[in-house]
Amino acid sequence: MVFLPDKKFGELGTVPDSIPICDFMLDEKYGRVAHDKSRDPYTCGLTGKSYSSREVVSRVDHIARGLAKEFGWKPNQGSEWDKTIAVFALNTIDSLPFFWATHRLGGVVSPANASYSAAELKHQILDSKAKALFTCVPLLPVALDAAAQAGLPKSKIYLIDVPDVILGGTKPPTEYKTVNQIAEAGKSLPPLEALNWGPGEGARRTAFLCYSSGTSGLPKGVMISHRNVIANTMQIAAFEKSHRASSNSPPEVTLGLLPQSHIYALVVICHSGPYRGDQIVVLPKFELKSYLTSIQKFKISCLMLVPPIIINMLRLQDECSKYDLSSVTSLFTGAAPLGMETATDFLKVYPNVLIRQGYGLTETCTVVCSTHPDDILLGSSGCLVPGFEARIMSAEGKEITAYDTPGELVVRSPSVVLGYLNNDKATKETFEDGWMRTGDEAVIKLGPNGTEHVFIVDRIKELIKVKGLQVAPAELEAHLLTHPAVSDCAVIAIPDDAAGEVPKAIVVKSASAGPDDEAIQSIKKFVEDHKARHKWLKGGVRFIDAIPKSPSGKILRRLLRDQEKEARRKAGAKI
Structure with missing residues (x-):
């Protein structure tokens, strides 16, 4: 049924399949509320700076012209995968205009979680084959580390402008071009040719490449x-x-x-x-x-x-x-x-x-x-x-x-x-x-x-959700197995009032492991040094003699979760 x-x-109604997102969002003929009846689409909650819907249209156009000049991209030449941009930044009122400007050129935007570690960001840069990385000053150290690991040169790193109040008086380094500078340059450049898409092209072309943890391995790029x-x-x-x-x-x-x-x-x-x-x-x-x-x-x-x-x-x-x-x-x-x-x-x-x-x-x-x-x-x-x-x-x-x-x-x-x-x-x-x-x-x-x-x-999948963010147990397990104190392990979710769920590691100690307290602290730090905060072992570490597995070798997580629930019940904890 x-x-x-x-x-x-x-x-x-009929969903258009021959236009990019930017046309759909900015042109009233596709059903968006008329510009004169729309509120300002994006307003900064810290400074009050605001873009009207008509200003967003202009901003997208100017950024797109500037990007075309900066990267030598043309709207109707090349695949979208030739024009992939990774974005590792805090929220700003410029994010969506920048995204749509990339789409105006037929490109792909791959947004990365701002809490990522350098190793996690490196994976996304390499997997997406991003041609450039746009970040912001507060995240620049991690971005530079990840870019270096991924072999992305500094000349391909750009800054999305953030309010001065976030910077605390710090001046942005002048060696990196900013979105504002790209937009300003775009104002004096000639108009771009229209995207010439045929029927079904909007359904076939990727606009966003967002990363989802899935049930095993590293995060996977979801083609949207x-x-x-x-x-x-x-x-x-x-x-x-x-x-x-x-x-x-x-x-x-x-x-x-x-x-x-x-x-x-x-x-x-x-x-x-x-x-x-x-x-x-x-x-x-x-x-x-x-x-x-x-x-x-x-x-x-x-x-x-x-x-x-x-x-x-x-x-x-x-x-x-x-x-x-x-x-x-x-x-x-x-x-x-x-x-x-x-x-x-x-x-x-x-x-x-x-x-x-x-x-x-x-x-x-x-x-x-x-x-x-x-x-x-x-x-x-x-x-x-x-x-x-x-x-x-x-x-x-x-x-x-x-x-x-x-x-x-x-x-x-x-x-x-x-x-x-x-x-x-x-x-x-x-x-x-x-x-x-x-x-x-x-x-x-x-x-x-x-x-x-x-x-x-x-x-049914084994994902753990920490404050709405996905954590794949297999990713943490693979990482933990490289620690000298860990012989075997499983990661499960346990309830947490603040986060909803948090990861807990069930570990079989190796022969070379030290005392329990030392091993637990070492294992926790090992995750904290390499993974984003929401993947940290906030649920703790418990040692066990053997990880229960099926004949095919699949970890029996439900059994481990039931054991944890029973232990919490006996301890009087909220289940």
Whole structure:
């Protein structure tokens, strides 16, 4: 049985397949809110500097001309893979105009997590075959280290401008060109020729190469086409159109705090919002004071968050109460499940805020299902957005047709991506005939209003989600096995109030390992020295005589998780 979206929540029209994202986002003829009715798409939450929608159009054009001159690129010459740019930066109001300028030339943007270590960034630079790296002053030391390891010369490193307040009086090094300088140079250059794409080219060409951990090995490059992003932007707009029309509400002022390298922020916040005329108040990263100040100052109405920030707001209510947060009317959460207890506690403090939850993946180019503002059911990840089809499959590969019966969620949509870069095996395992295996266990339930709601029960894949960021156990295991104290190991997730989950290492000590305390500290430091913070072993290290495995050698993680749960229960810890 194929589950379909409820038509009362809108229908998806024809998704353009012969235009780049920049045309779709900047030209009113493709459905974006008219420029004279749009709020400023991007505003800096620290300085108040803002771009109007018309200024964004000009900015994209100027940056594109400057990039064309800088790299010798022409819109209709060469493959998109000849024009791949890696971006390792904090959030800025220039990020999306810069991304679209790259698309205007037919290029690919590969955004990297700002918390990456040099080794992790090196992998992405090499795997994507990036021709240049754009970073910012606060991340420059890591960027330089990674570029050197990847063999990318300093002449191919550029800076995205960040507010002076972040730099603390530090002057940016003049040896690196900046996006502002490229844009200024572009103003005096001749106009670019239009991209000449035929039918289907927007569906075939990669626009973003985002990295997803997958279930094993190093992060994989997810090839996201122009049509994928256009489709999900249209799906979100269609899903919420009736509510916006019935409430006659003006475009929203939305928080743009989440990392722009993450698919949630990239598509849901930075594309879907401006397409509908919303204003995105951009903050470089989460810091409680600037977060609360920006809500009060800009009268933000919609908070796009992840569960750890919501938990922080509840824990630090005394601090939050010092600010006027009365402008907030809705909260949207994703990237990790929001517990019903947390949602209920939040409503006790902020009873006038609608809590909505969404579910999606990098591989679905974001939103699969979402809570409709007129059909809220706490604990649910909402209803399928227009244009999605879903199946629930048993472990034996049989289709489940009944409600309230768990199985793997398999989906199809024009937003489902092209596949993994240079990884046919993983692509074939995940994608088939337009369908995508999510690796997540889900249940379809009938809600009080007679609509079908999707509940995500558990992950079938072994990913650990730390504050919404993915951690692949196999990546950490491979790293740990190079430590002299580790003979064998497994990494599992354990619950954490602040992060949702954190990694814990179950280790078989080698013969050369020292005392337990020394070995534990050494193992933890070994991960901290080489991996991003969200991959650190915050759950600790436990020694064991042997790692339980199946006859084929697969680690029996469920057994290890059950052992941990029982140990926590006996210790009186919250399960």
